[in-house]
Amino acid sequence: MQDLSKHTPMMRQYLTIKAEFPHILIFYRMGDFYELFFDDAKKASDLLDISLTARGKTGGNAIPMAGVPYHAVENYLAKLVALGESVAICEQIGDPATSKGPVERKVVRVITPGTLSDEALLTDRQDNLIVAIVDNQSPQAKLKTSSAPAFGLAYLDMASGRFVLTEPQTSEQLQAELQRLSPAELLYSESIQDFSLIEQRKGLRRRPEWEFDLDTAIKL
Incomplete structure (x- = not known):
C-alpha cells in the first residue's frame, strides 16, 4: 500500500478500502452521493458521461473526483455492469454525530457482471x-x-x-x-x-x- 501519511484522514480511509479492491470501482458514500476518486473517477466519468471534478490536493496534485446521487445509483450500476465493470459499494456505517474523525465506512456490497441476482440490474433477454x-x-x-x-x-x-x-x-x-x-x-x-x-x-x-x-x- 502507498504511504498514507500525506493524505487527510478521510482520504486515508478511502485508500485503505481501495487497497482491498484494487481492480474494481469503489462507490464511496458521502452524504447524498457516491463519490469516486483518482483513476476510478476518470474511468467512471468516461463510462457514465458524468462530470469529472477535483477534491483538494495530495502531494501538490488535485484529486480527481466524480459522483452520482445515491437515489439514482441503480441506473448507474446497471450501465456499468452492462459494460463489464464491477463495483464495490462502500456505505457509511458509523454515526456522524458521535464519530471522531471520518465516519466509519465499509464495503457492504460487491457487484460483478456474472454474479448478479438483483432483477433491477439483470437483462431479461439473455442469460447472465x-x-x-x-x-x-x-x-x-x-x-x-x-x-x-x-x-x-x-x-x-x-x-x-x-x-x-x-x-x-x-x-x-x-x-x-x-x-x-x-x-x-x-x-x-x-x-x-x-x-x-x-x-x-x-x-x-x-x-x-x-x-x-x-x-x-x-x-x-
Whole structure:
C-alpha cells in the first residue's frame, strides 16, 4: 500500500478500502452521493458521461473526483455492469454525530457482471453467465499429460443455479464456446498462454493460478 501519511484522514480511509479492491470501482458514500476518486473517477466519468471534478490536493496534485446521487445509483450500476465493470459499494456505517474523525465506512456490497441476482440490474433477454477458464497448455498447468484437454471451462448462471463443466480440445473450440455463451464475466488464470483468445471479451478478471488448483476448488 502507498504511504498514507500525506493524505487527510478521510482520504486515508478511502485508500485503505481501495487497497482491498484494487481492480474494481469503489462507490464511496458521502452524504447524498457516491463519490469516486483518482483513476476510478476518470474511468467512471468516461463510462457514465458524468462530470469529472477535483477534491483538494495530495502531494501538490488535485484529486480527481466524480459522483452520482445515491437515489439514482441503480441506473448507474446497471450501465456499468452492462459494460463489464464491477463495483464495490462502500456505505457509511458509523454515526456522524458521535464519530471522531471520518465516519466509519465499509464495503457492504460487491457487484460483478456474472454474479448478479438483483432483477433491477439483470437483462431479461439473455442469460447472465460467469465463466472460468484454465489453460492446461501453460507451464504452470497441473494437468500436463498427453490425454489432458487443452482447456477447462466452467460456467454458472446465478439466477437458475445451472453449473456446467466442459473441456474444449482446441483454441477454436474454446472461442466457439465463448461465442455461444457470451459471458457477462470471464475469470482466467494468470498463466494463460494466448491472451488473444479472450482479449476482446468484456468483464475480464485475471486470477492467480492457485485459485484454479483442484484442492483449492474443492475447499471453496
